[in-house]
Amino acid sequence: MSLDIGTEAFARLAEERVDHRFxxxxxxxxxLTVGELAAQRRNLFxxxxxxxxxxxxxxxxxxxxxxxxxxxxxxxxxxxxxxxxSMAPQLFRRQTERGAWGITLAVPHQVRxxxxxxTRRVFLANELVDAPALRWIAAELERDADFRFVCYxxxxxxxxLMDAALRPTGASRPVDVVVELAxxxxxxxxxxxxxxxxxxxxxxxxxxxLRLVGVAGYxxxxxxxxxxxxxxxxxxxxxxxxxxxxxxxxxGLTEIVVSAGGSAWFDAVADVFAGxxxxxxxxxxxxxxxxxxxxxxxxxxxxxxxxxxxxxGALEPAFRLWAQIVSRxxxxxxxxxxxxxxxxxxxxxxxxxxxxxxGTERPATGVSVTGLSDQHAWLRTGPDADLEVGDWxxxxxxxxxxxFDKWQLIPVAEADGTVVDYxxxxx
Numbered sequence: 462m463s464l465d466i467g468t469e470a471f472a473r474l475a476e477e478r479v480d481h482r483f484x485x486x487x488x489x490x491x492x493l494t495v496g497e498l499a500a501q502r503r504n505l506f507x508x509x510x511x512x513x514x515x516x517x518x519x520x521x522x523x524x525x526x527x528x529x530x531x532x533x534x535x536x537x538x539x540x541x542x543x544x545x546x547s548m549a550p551q552l553f554r555r556q557t558e559r560g561a562w563g564i565t566l567a568v569p570h571q572v573r574x575x576x577x578x579x580t581r582r583v584f585l586a587n588e589l590v591d592a593p594a595l596r597w598i599a600a601e602l603e604r605d606a607d608f609r610f611v612c613y614x615x616x617x618x619x620x621x622l623m624d625a626a627l628r629p630t631g632a633s634r635p636v637d638v639v640v641e642l643a644x645x646x647x648x649x650x651x652x653x654x655x656x657x658x659x660x661x662x663x664x665x666x667x668x669x670x671l672r673l674v675g676v677a678g679y680x681x682x683x684x685x686x687x688x689x690x691x692x693x694x695x696x697x698x699x700x701x702x703x704x705x706x707x708x709x710x711x712x713g714l715t716e717i718v719v720s721a722g723g724s725a726w727f728d729a730v731a732d733v734f735a736g737x738x739x740x741x742x743x744x745x746x747x748x749x750x751x752x753x754x755x756x757x758x759x760x761x762x763x764x765x766x767x768x769x770x771x772x773x774g775a776l777e778p779a780f781r782l783w784a785q786i787v788s789r790x791x792x793x794x795x796x797x798x799x800x801x802x803x804x805x806x807x808x809x810x811x812x813x814x815x816x817x818x819x820g821t822e823r824p825a826t827g828v829s830v831t832g833l834s835d836q837h838a839w840l841r842t843g844p845d846a847d848l849e850v851g852d853w854x855x856x857x858x859x860x861x862x863x864x865f866d867k868w869q870l871i872p873v874a875e876a877d878g879t880v881v882d883y884x885x886x887x888x
Contacts, residue, residue, distance in 0.1 A: 467579015474551070474885050475499075483870040484803070485514025495870070495883050505783070505878040506817060512785040512853065513799035515864070516874045517755065519881055521779035528774045529753050530559040535773075536731040541565045541584045541720075543751025547865045549884045550578035552754055563609065565749040569594035574887045576601060576608075584720065585612035586679070586749060588619045588641070588650070592626035599632040611674060611718060613641040615651050620664040620671065627670035635672040638665060639718055640705075642698050644682035645690075651678055658701055662710055673710055675718030675745070676702045680726045691726045695733035706740045720747035728766035752861045755779040759809035759859020780864055782811060782856040784838060789850050795828075797838040797854050803867055806833050809859035813840065817853040825854060 475496030479486055487509030490498050503509065505516055533540040539562040544553055553564050553575060563582025566572050569591060572583055589595060589612045601608055614620050620638075627636060640658050643651030652658045658676075665673045678698050680691045702719045711717050717740055722730040727750045734746040752761050756776040767775045784799035804811045810833065813825040827846030832839040838856070842848055858864045865871075866888045873882040 467577075470578045471550070471554070477885070479870075484868060485511055485872070486870065487511070495885075499880070499882055503880050505872060505874045505880055506820070506853070507878065510783075510872070510880075512783055513797075513803045514872065515780065515782050515803065515868045516872045516880075517884060518777075518779045518781070519873050519875045521777040522755070522873065525753050525756055525776050525779060526555055526559045528776060529750070530561075532727075532731075532773060533748060534560065536735065538722075538731060538734065538746050538748045540748050540750075541582070542754065543567075543586070543723075543749050544575060545571055546751035546862050547754055547884075547886065548574060548888050549865065549871075549886045550574065550580075551882075551884050553578065553580055556754065562745075562747065565751065569597070572598070572610075581605075581607050582609040583611070584747065584749065585610070586677070588613045588615050590619050590622040590626075592622075595623060595626040595636070596630055598636060599627055599630040599634075602634040602636070603632055609637070611637045611639060613650070613677060614638045614661055614665060614671070615641040615643075617661055617664045620661060620668065624668040624670050627668075632670070635668075635670055637674045637718075638671050639675040639677040639720065640665075640673070640701070642676060642678045642701055644678060644680060644694050645684045647684055648682040649679070651682075655697075655701060655704070659705075659708075662705060666710070673705075674714060674716075675711075675720065676705065677718065677720035677747075679723060680721050680729065681723035686726070688729060691729045692733055695721060695729060699733060699737050702744075703738045703740060706742075711740075711742060714742055716743045716745050718745045718747055720745075720749060722748035722750050724750045724752040724761055725764040726766065728770050755861045755864070757805075757859050757861050757864070758812050758814070758857030761859075761861070778857060780858050780861070781814070782858055782864075783817075784854050784856060786840075786848060786850050786852045786854060787837075789842075789848065792844075793842055795840040795842050795846075795848055797840060797856075798836065799838050799856065800833045800836040802835055804833060804838070804856065805858045805860040805863040805867075807860055807863050811838065811856035811858055813854060814857045815855040816848065817855070818849070818851075822855075828854070830856065 544564040565584045641651040758778045784797035788796040813828040827843035871884040872880040
């Protein structure tokens, strides 16, 4: 795969026509290309955008990208942010430009999207046993010598299925794998014990189609997670890497991959990985946090490690969902025209933040979201709530992963409302 394929794919994004597929965009933009609409630099509030409309803050997006770049550099970490958060190749590119080693993904479709836009390094944080997908990966590795692909293995049976799918391809390059160590009994995926990890590694060594390159895991699944439990798990992961290295399991490699890191405990990952014992080869300490790119006003605002390490900076919520008040049936209640089809709601309901009326913005005092229907937000309004039908309400959201996936084309707006770009998602 040449770099030109990615360049051409990004060019096609700008050439895509604006039409009924894209929520919230100005109706009179129908037929323009996305590039032409971006060049008009329309104002989100004054130039025809229809509610509900989700917007990303240009300034906060840039701040978050820069902050995690410098954080990773400061702590000697390679960074492969989890792309399943946004599934937006434009953001993958910006993350890579900001020093990311590559992109983490979860399922084969996501890898195909990344490859279509020229992503050269992919870490698949899952065991891949789907035969058609494995054959496609093998073909990509054959076609592009610069493509690096690494995925989990977490069972002997999985290794057997992978080998059976790959052997008929006759591929000259093996698929690189890391043994996933489970975060504890009852955690999500991963091998439960070190002895079982060794059995999985032995199974990999018995194939000609797979190559063991390291160990990995996800500390976000540690049961009853607290700093001590999380660090204890990460030390087990580090010790597993050292044990495998001592046993000669990484002979012939140029580096050993040790990977972890969600968005809630990356400070613990940085601390433990900084103390990794000296191994026989250089170590790629690979961090995979993904929610940082937009951050949020709920779950991740509460759990971000920057709350524990404020001297290292702070992420900023970059999303805001704009809706319009369409009903005010009583002094205690109002309804806005955004609901489950538009807003994340799996972790927290949206947060009423600001009200806009006649070009003036003020805090949404006395207004709270109490529920969501498919296309309505239920609002409770107190005595001090100044709210009328026709007002715009700006809502903060919780959980980036289920915010991005409801919008195919997302305006990126500067602080004054000027829309400078549009982010295309592929879910």
